[in-house]
Amino acid sequence: MQRRRYLLLFVLLTLASFGCELYASECSEYYCEGKRLLKIATGSPGELGLLRELAEEFCRTHEDVKICWIKAGSGKSLQLLKERRVDLALVHAPEAEKKALQEGWATGRTLIGANEFYLVGPRDDPAGVRNSSGVVDAYRRIAQKGALFLSRGDNSGTHKREMTIWRLTGLNPSGQPWYIVTRDFMMATLKEADRRKGYFMTDSSTWIMARKNLVNLELLYRGDPLLINLYHALFVPAGTTPQADIAAEFVQFISSEPGQKIIREYGGNTFGEPLYRDAEYARRFEKP
Numbered sequence: 591m592q593r594r595r596y597l598l599l600f601v602l603l604t605l606a607s608f609g610c611e612l613y614a615s616e617c618s619e620y621y622c623e624g625k626r627l628l629k630i631a632t633g634s635p636g637e638l639g640l641l642r643e644l645a646e647e648f649c650r651t652h653e654d655v656k657i658c659w660i661k662a663g664s665g666k667s668l669q670l671l672k673e674r675r676v677d678l679a680l681v682h683a684p685e686a687e688k689k690a691l692q693e694g695w696a697t698g699r700t701l702i703g704a705n706e707f708y709l710v711g712p713r714d715d716p717a718g719v720r721n722s723s724g725v726v727d728a729y730r731r732i733a734q735k736g737a738l739f740l741s742r743g744d745n746s747g748t749h750k751r752e753m754t755i756w757r758l759t760g761l762n763p764s765g766q767p768w769y770i771v772t773r774d775f776m777m778a779t780l781k782e783a784d785r786r787k788g789y790f791m792t793d794s795s796t797w798i799m800a801r802k803n804l805v806n807l808e809l810l811y812r813g814d815p816l817l818i819n820l821y822h823a824l825f826v827p828a829g830t831t832p833q834a835d836i837a838a839e840f841v842q843f844i845s846s847e848p849g850q851k852i853i854r855e856y857g858g859n860t861f862g863e864p865l866y867r868d869a870e871y872a873r874r875f876e877k878p
Contacts, residue, residue: 617659618661619636620656621641621645621646621649622655624649624652624654625654626836627657627658627833628656628658629657629658629675629676629678630658630676630840631659631660631671632681633662633776634776634793637661637775637776637777638865639856643852643856644843647848647849648843652836660675660676663742663746663747663775664683664747665683665749666746667681668683668690668696668824671690671695671696671826672690672695674831677825677826677833678825678826679696680702680821680822681747681822682747683750685750686750690824698825698837700823701869701872701873702821702822702849702850702853702869703820703821703853703868704868704875705794707751707791707793707794708791708793708794708797709725709790709809709810709811710783710790710797710808711783712789712806712807716735717731717732717737719732719789719810722811724816726759726816729755729759730759732789733763736766736767736768737788738786738788739769740770740772740786741763742773742774742776743772744774746775747819748792751816752791755791755816758816779792783807784806785806787806794812794865795866797809798861815875818875823840823844845869853869854866854871
């Protein structure tokens with residue numbers, strides 16, 4: 591009987607330890623040292639270091655908070671928010687964001703900044719993207735040439751925008767030998783496009799950070815209004831997670847002048863130009 595009790599205790603402790611490790615493994619990075627764990631899902635703002643800067647400044651006045659960044663594209667971030675597995679999401683998928691508000695599982699949608707999408711590709715530009723009249727024309731040229739094109743294919747905000755553009759061309763690239771789906775994040779797919787000398791629609795922030803290390807790609811097309819990329823914060827309704835109140839305070843901070851200053855200046859000293867634009871700039875392109 592005693593041995594059974596010890597065995598049961600051992601099993602329970604092992605499962606508890608495994609559960610803790612599994613829970614902790616969700617977090618790509620932690621910021622700050624408090625006891626209240628605020629879980630934030632986002633993609634490039636975490637990958638490029640902006641979230642760290644915002645988190646560390648926030649924690650100066652919230653010493654009881656520890657922030658967990660879960661690396662996820664916009665589609666997955668919103669799903670995690672819906673499932674209450676995170677308290678807050680920083681995303682760029684406007685239609686999905688509005689649907690979340692309508693369905694009632696997210697609240698507080700706040701414009702926090704912007705970047706834009708760039709169409710990059712091989713230096714010799716076999717599809718003639720440099721001469722495009724717009725991004726829809728650029729995509730058509732790639733398809734007509736059968737030039738290698740890489741897609742994240744992961745339901746991220748970038749993937750959603752890419753598919754919007756393909757629909758406007760009237761073409762369906764799925765299954766074509768020149769259309770490569772990576773199911774990976776922005777930086778990884780950009781590096782793969784560089785390795786394979788393919789076209790890719792990257793965000794400007796990732797391009798600015800990575801361009802000095804890319805040997806085969808050039809920025810070929812930018813400037814179409816379809817390529818403006820707005821970021822919003824959404825959080826869980828009050829009382830639905832233990833840190834819902836902190837999530838609301840974090841969004842209030844990043845939309846305030848101290849947070850906006852970090853966003854509009856981030857990366858400027860290191861890369862020669864900021865990686866993001868602030869909400870004041872983004873508001874010019876905001877649609878109801």
